[in-house]
Amino acid sequence: MINIDRLTFGYVPSKPIFEDFSWQVSRGETWSVLGASGCGKTTLLYLLAGLLHPTGGILSVDGHPLLRPRPQTGLILQDYGLLPWATVRENALLGLRLRDFYGPDGTHVPKDVLKVDAAVVDDWLHRLKIDKVAQQYPGQISGGQRQRTAIARTLSLQPDLLLMDEPFSSLDAVISEDLQDLTLSLCREKGITLITITHSIEEAAVLGEKVLLLGKAPNSATIVIENSESAQAGYRYSPAYLATVKTLRERLGEA
Amino acid sequence: MKRRGILVALAALLVLWQAAAMILNQPILPSPVEVAAAFWQGLRHGLLLHFAASLWRVVAGIVVSVLLAVPAGLVMGQSENVNRIFSPVLYLIYPIPKVVFVPIVILLLGIGDLAKITLIFLILFFQILVLVRDAAVGISPQLLLSLRSLGAGRKALFRFVYLPASVPAILTALRQSIGTAVAVLYITELFATRYGLGYYIYYQGSTLLNYPAMYAGVVAMSLLGLGLYFGVDGLEKRLLHPA
Numbered sequence: 313m314i315n316i317d318r319l320t321f322g323y324v325p326s327k328p329i330f331e332d333f334s335w336q337v338s339r340g341e342t343w344s345v346l347g348a349s350g351c352g353k354t355t356l357l358y359l360l361a362g363l364l365h366p367t368g369g370i371l372s373v374d375g376h377p378l379l380r381p382r383p384q385t386g387l388i389l390q391d392y393g394l395l396p397w398a399t400v401r402e403n404a405l406l407g408l409r410l411r412d413f414y415g416p417d418g419t420h421v422p423k424d425v426l427k428v429d430a431a432v433v434d435d436w437l438h439r440l441k442i443d444k445v446a447q448q449y450p451g452q453i454s455g456g457q458r459q460r461t462a463i464a465r466t467l468s469l470q471p472d473l474l475l476m477d478e479p480f481s482s483l484d485a486v487i488s489e490d491l492q493d494l495t496l497s498l499c500r501e502k503g504i505t506l507i508t509i510t511h512s513i514e515e516a517a518v519l520g521e522k523v524l525l526l527g528k529a530p531n532s533a534t535i536v537i538e539n540s541e542s543a544q545a546g547y548r549y550s551p552a553y554l555a556t557v558k559t560l561r562e563r564l565g566e567a
Numbered sequence: 568m569k570r571r572g573i574l575v576a577l578a579a580l581l582v583l584w585q586a587a588a589m590i591l592n593q594p595i596l597p598s599p600v601e602v603a604a605a606f607w608q609g610l611r612h613g614l615l616l617h618f619a620a621s622l623w624r625v626v627a628g629i630v631v632s633v634l635l636a637v638p639a640g641l642v643m644g645q646s647e648n649v650n651r652i653f654s655p656v657l658y659l660i661y662p663i664p665k666v667v668f669v670p671i672v673i674l675l676l677g678i679g680d681l682a683k684i685t686l687i688f689l690i691l692f693f694q695i696l697v698l699v700r701d702a703a704v705g706i707s708p709q710l711l712l713s714l715r716s717l718g719a720g721r722k723a724l725f726r727f728v729y730l731p732a733s734v735p736a737i738l739t740a741l742r743q744s745i746g747t748a749v750a751v752l753y754i755t756e757l758f759a760t761r762y763g764l765g766y767y768i769y770y771q772g773s774t775l776l777n778y779p780a781m782y783a784g785v786v787a788m789s790l791l792g793l794g795l796y797f798g799v800d801g802l803e804k805r806l807l808h809p810a
Binding site for chain 2 (some may be wrong): 358361362363381383385386387388389390391392393394395397398406407409410411413414419420421462465466469475
């Protein structure tokens with residue numbers, strides 16, 4: 313699904329954040345990208361989203377080099393990215409309105425896009441339990457509800473790749489765990505490839521069947537921790553979870 | 568603002584005015600009753616025409632300002648480069664009281680409506696430009712990135728983010744500068760025109776020494792300013808939600 317081959321990127325050419333960095337992600341996998349602040353996690357996510365472009369090497373998604381944001385990729389950020397003047401429902405509808413605005417042009421909107429109607433959005437609002445606040449504005453609802461709105465907006469577009477940047481880090485522990493489980497189950501149900509950027513070791517362990525560790529820039533080595541047991545029910549309370557957390561903590565110290 | 572509060576304030580002002588007129592007891596301050604009569608009289612003798620002339624000049628000034636300042640402000644707010652080039656210019660021009668340009672604009676553009684509308688434009692344009700630019704600069708980068716990742720290009724960002732984000736800025740700018748715009752309108756209407764409330768007030772007061780009629784003109788000009796102010800308020804209630 314994602315193929316990064318000898319990628320180089322730096323905001324300033326003399327100080328690359330990634331240098332000869334390679335990474336492969338297969339369809340349907342769930343990945344966490346873990347690292348300390350300033351290691352280039354968010355940069356990697358923006359590169360994958362097509363919002364930044366590599367200065368060297370290859371970055372392709374689904375076999376195509378990524379030159380601009382790919383319409384089948386969903387992006388969810390920490391501060392939700394909601395329009396403050398639009399209601400929850402209007403915000404959730406925004407992706408569809410954008411598709412109507414451009415039409416299936418292959419650039420902004422997939423060419424083969426099925427006509428998605430507002431009912432899909434209402435279904436998502438219902439499933440994500442925010443239908444009761446659909447007519448309220450982002451300023452009037454809780455952080456968890458805002459993030460659910462962003463998720464509803466993204467999933468309504470039926471993405472095959474979901475990128476998340478610290479999506480739950482500003483939420484209460486319980487709400488955050490709840491949303492982690494929800495996101496995982498939705499991605500598994502729809503076969504969505506999931507990549508979550510996080511600085512939280514616990515979150516990385518829960519959300520990633522594989523964890524990519526990033527160290528100090530420039531990142532060249534691809535450090536991957538296998539965490540396949542995370543797919544099993546009750547993982548959060550299992551010894552395997554604690555073992556993974558321990559491994560991640562140790563490896564993060566070395567990286 | 569509660570309608571009742573406004574009515575109470577209006578009544579209090581009228582009482583104060585009446586008291587002042589009675590205490591002063593001079594032709595230069597007629598009582599509200601006399602002025603009301605003069606207003607009614609004026610309405611039948613062309614006051615409405617003067618009102619319409621002034622209204623047209625202000626509204627034309629507002630429309631032209633919004634049409635030019637909003638796109639300019641959005642472009643400055645969207646592009647760091649453009650903002651870097653024009654910000655110092657704006658910084659210098661913005662604090663100049665535009666009323667000092669009255670003689671220059673009249674010299675350059677003559678005494679017709681164009682000069683008057685241009686002056687109102689000069690006042691409103693910079694207010695709207697600055698506030699719209701700041702609104703555009705203040706849009707969260709994460710919001711823009713989210714929308715771009717949903718497929719939004721420049722056109723869609725303009726339509727779905729920048730334009731709606733600029734509406735409160737436009738309304739704030741209008742609210743702040745309508746008073747000044749009407750004041751400058753008054754000054755421009757003192758010169759070589761035969762229509763407009765400024766002319767009406769000046770002519771009745773200084774030439775005919777008809778003070779009640781002069782005050783009727785003042786009342787009409789106040790109503791013009793109030794009407795515009797309430798208009799902006801109404802627009803705000805319709806376009807923006809309380810949150």
